[in-house]
Amino acid sequence: MKDEITISELAQLMQVSVHQIRYFEEKGVLHPAYTGENQYRMYGMDEVYRLAHILLFRKMGLSVQVIKECLSHLTAEQITPIFRQALRDTEAEIQRLQDTKLFIEKLLDEKEQIPKQVSQATEGTYAIVQREEFPLSLWFEMQEAESLSAKHLIQHRNNISNLFEADIHYVHNDSGIVGMYTKAEGGQTDLTLPSGSYLSRTLFVENEEGVAATAQEFYAYAEERGYMCSGPLIIIEKSYLSLFTPDQLHYELLSYVSNPEVGE
DNA sequence: ATTCTTACA
DNA sequence: TGTAAGTA
Numbered sequence: 589m590k591d592e593i594t595i596s597e598l599a600q601l602m603q604v605s606v607h608q609i610r611y612f613e614e615k616g617v618l619h620p621a622y623t624g625e626n627q628y629r630m631y632g633m634d635e636v637y638r639l640a641h642i643l644l645f646r647k648m649g650l651s652v653q654v655i656k657e658c659l660s661h662l663t664a665e666q667i668t669p670i671f672r673q674a675l676r677d678t679e680a681e682i683q684r685l686q687d688t689k690l691f692i693e694k695l696l697d698e699k700e701q702i703p704k705q706v707s708q709a710t711e712g713t714y715a716i717v718q719r720e721e722f723p724l725s726l727w728f729e730m731q732e733a734e735s736l737s738a739k740h741l742i743q744h745r746n747n748i749s750n751l752f753e754a755d756i757h758y759v760h761n762d763s764g765i766v767g768m769y770t771k772a773e774g775g776q777t778d779l780t781l782p783s784g785s786y787l788s789r790t791l792f793v794e795n796e797e798g799v800a801a802t803a804q805e806f807y808a809y810a811e812e813r814g815y816m817c818s819g820p821l822i823i824i825e826k827s828y829l830s831l832f833t834p835d836q837l838h839y840e841l842l843s844y845v846s847n848p849e850v851g852e
Numbered sequence: 853a854t855t856c857t858t859a860c861a
Numbered sequence: 862t863g864t865a866a867g868t869a
Contacts, residue, residue, distance in 0.1 A: 596854075606855085607863065626869075628855060 592621050592630035602639050609639070615652045617642055617659060648674040649681075691753055691828075699832055701790060714809060716848045717788045719781065724757055724769035726778035732764045735796060758823040760803075781822070785848035787815055791839040799823065799839055806841050819844040 599606045612618040613629075618639055620629035631639075638659070645655040648671065658667050728744040730736075741751070748754075748770060757769040759779065769779060789806055793799065803821060810817050822842040829838040 594854080595856095605863075610856085611862085626855080627857095 590630070592632045595620075595629045595631070598631045598635070598639065601636065602643065604639075604643065612639070612642060612652065615656065617652060617656045649677055650674060695828060695831065698826065698829060702792065702829060702832060702838070713790045715788050716845065717786050719783060719786050719842075721783040722781040723772040723777040724759070724779045724781065725772035725775050727756075727768040727770055729765050729767045732760060732766050734766075736768075752827045756825040756827070758825065760821040760823070762820075782819075782844065785845045786842045787817060787845050789841040791837075791841065792833075793837055793839070794835065796837065799837075803841065806843070810843070810845075814850040815848070816846045817843040818846055 593601070595606050595609055599609055609618065610629075613620070618635065621632040621635055623629050641659065642655055645658060646652075650658070650670065654670065658670065662670075727747050728740070730740060734740075754770045757771075759767040759769055761767065767779070772778070787806075787810055789802070789809075791799065791802060793802075803823075806821070807817065820843075824840040824842065826838040826840070830836060
């Protein structure tokens with residue numbers, strides 16, 4: 589009895605699929621010790637070590653092509669920068685995963701703001717909220733009469749990355765222009781929302797149509813209660829909340845209030 | 853029963 | 862990468 593093992597045994601031993609071992613062979617990085625007359629691939633200790641090394645390379649994110657070169661003609665000095673790059677790539681991946689984690693946490697946190705009753709959704713939920721100073725960076729501007737279109741997105745595609753993970757701030761100024769802002773994170777700040785009291789109304793609607801109308805309601809409500817609203821109307825769109833409720837859009841209407849105490 | 857090759861999503 | 866068919 590020979591000391592060599594079959595491909596499925598090697599696969600079990602190294603915790604990989606048989607297919608993957610054959611794939612490495614096709615790419616020229618791992619060949620059997622020999623093949624029997626039944627065409628079965630047979631592997632010995634040399635191949636076990638070699639496969640172990642291949643899997644370590646792969647764990648570091650190297651392509652099979654690069655692994656092949658490392659294992660054949662590259663010297664230690666040539667391999668070192670490759671590993672340094674693998675280190676940087678791995679750090680970037682960790683960062684990406686941490687960002688994803690933060691996003692999921694934010695999602696679960698903000699889920700609590702979704703109204704559970706339909707009546708609550710149509711009424712909207714008014715509240716006076718305290719907000720910290722909030723820096724915004726401008727994405728682009730459009731006419732108030734316009735609605736956000738795919739054309740807009742493609743025209744300004746370079747200015748924003750993970751668009752629909754962000755809170756999109758529609759800032760309405762007096763001259764019929766709407767500025768589209770996102771939170772300024774390290775980048776330049778174009779507009780800062782002052783800290784203080786804001787009248788807030790969360791909205792939970794079927795379509796975009798109703799939002800403009802509720803802006804009127806918003807100010808009517810404020811006037812009724814005697815709130816002095818100043819500064820622009822800010823509508824925050826949280827499109828990612830639709831992950832919970834696919835057929836509804838989530839908005840928060842905000843305006844700075846200079847006399848929050850009248851409502852008490 | 854296991855592996856091999858090839859094709860395909 | 863995984864899965865499936867048809868062989869040896």
